[in-house]
Amino acid sequence: MSQSQQPYLLDTRQGKFRVCDQGEPSAPVLMLSNSLGTTLEMWEPQIEAFTRHYRVIRYDTRGHGGSPVAPGPYTFDGLGEDALAILDALKIEKASFCGVSMGGHSALWMGIHAAARFEALIVCNSAARIGTTEAWKERADLVRANGKDGMQTLASTAPGRWFTKGFVERDPQAVQAMQAVIASTDPEGYASCCDALGSSDLRPHLGRITNPTLIIAGEFDPATTVADGQAMHDAIAGSELVVLPVSHISNVEAAKDYNDAVLAFLEKSRR
């Protein structure tokens, strides 16, 4: 097993990032990138299954958890460079990259700007253009103006954005744990990631992606819809699309189906 099963602060050229590095050091690398208002803990339901086959590197995206919270606005160029800096600091030449929502948008960025570093991309509950500039500005303004209270407001509405009603009833503990994470997220870090989402439109560039790409969409996802997934699938040559009967945080809501889809795709793309 690799050096540490616990998250630690990794020094990189982009700053000190909170990372967790698990699995056999010699196994192929799978990097996991979190969604807005979450941390690397969002991937707990994947770790046992994924580390059977992969060295799994997960990290807190800038502005979240224990990673740097420099004042924004952030951009996806910056967030993408952060992930590359983590790989460089760990001396990892090649990896596969999997992200949910904001993390999925970073996966698209990797395919467009750093294709040679990645064996495969997994783009989950995401889009080449997520929401609108106006809506992200409104959200960033809300948390910049209201600080922790603004984060609390977003935490109270998160279940409706992230999960189906059925899941909220079935697993209230998982939902509450994720609400606690968003409530404790630094308002400036969160707002700065909203700025990045508001300014990024990768639609014109999707045709440049040549990495094997899996797109996972949630049938009941109100934020990044099946139509968004289908549009990426149509634009990325050779991509695959899997639709799960879930809302936005698909890796938590349908962990087993999610893990099976990701592992089957990665195994196929490595043949």
Ligand SMILES: O=C(O)CC1=CCC(=O)O1
């Ligand atoms: O919390 C949300 O609004 C859903 C979301 C959009 C981008 C992301 O990463 O999460």
